[in-house]
Amino acid sequence: MPLAHPLIPAAHADPDQFRLLVASVRDYAIFMLDPKGYIVTWNLGAERIKGYTESEIVGSHFSVFYPAEDNAAGKPDWELAEAERLGRFEDEGWRLRKDGSRFWANVIITALRDPGGVLRGFGKVTRDLTARREAEETARRLAAEQAARSMAEKTERYQRDLLAILGHDLRNCLSVIVTAGEMNRLQAENEKIRRRATQVVSTAKRMRHIIHSIIDYTYAQREGVPIVPREGADFHGVCERVLQEFRTLHPQRLILYEAEGNPLGTWDEGRLEQVVQNLLGNALKYSPPDSTVSVRWAREGDHVNGALVLSVHNEGPPIPPELVAHMFEPFRSGERLATSDDGSMGLGLFIVREIVRAHGGETSAQSDAEHGTTFTVTLPPRSPAGARPSQ
Incomplete structure (x- = not known):
């Protein structure tokens, strides 16, 4: 037969023994209230936790333990x-x-009731959890501080990358333009040299692209890329203009285009041109010269008012899964984090994401060896009402 615990009275034990147990507990405040909330018993734990002796508190209403704002809200009586x-x-x-x-x-x-169901009062048990709460608050604060430090380190890394890119790309662009100008000035009579120098000046377009990317990156880091939506923006027209530009620059590449549904919406056409330019340029850059790149958009569900879904697909090598999730972060360009000879700064996909976000849309990427890589943009038919105008 198991032995009874010495501190737990059996059913036939003296009730005074149980009262002695409750009165002696020091880690919990255990006391009773009458039906109206007035204190009728008090134990050592209650004295230790709350600071009142039995003679000081018995007969008082238990609302004395509640802050003024809780009493004003009627919390004790509600409990x-x-x-x-x-x-x-x-x-x-x-x-x-x-x-x-x-x-x-x-x-x-x-609630304590007699055998007939009549309310006789209330039993109240209180534990002091201040130490636990302080530990949790400390843990939350440390986690927030760690997150802030991580963000600061990430920002610092981005700034270092940005300065390195500026030092490399802008300096080289300026050097080429200055050299071209000198060649024009010193050898203007040489038609071949003058023509070559004139062609080299087109490097300024690359510099303009770099500067615009930096400006957009700065806006995105602070308060989002500014957009100016207008009614009746023509997405088909946006795609046609970009396709014409790229087919002129890359006449040997096969670029397929497919459109389905109503192309009109409330968007910033200039910003959407950036989106299509960056996605198509990325697809051409990271796929074999003899492969096909496709641009397709369609309306979801309702072909007139549904969300517009743009997909740009290339048949290049697959992107490792661990990189796909980071493709739209700044200074990411495939597997590279720095600049390349084609003017890439690793900001193109980041700016795509920020422009699409400013329109209330979403971006995603999928890549595998069998199907290649597809970047997808989903745009609502109308951009958010709070879109910020360009400055």
């Missing part, structure tokens, strides 16, 4: 009503000690 209705009520919140200091408490109120 008793809930305990009476449900049989039990549990809560965590601030409570007051005798000296006015606050502690974080777990509180359980139990």
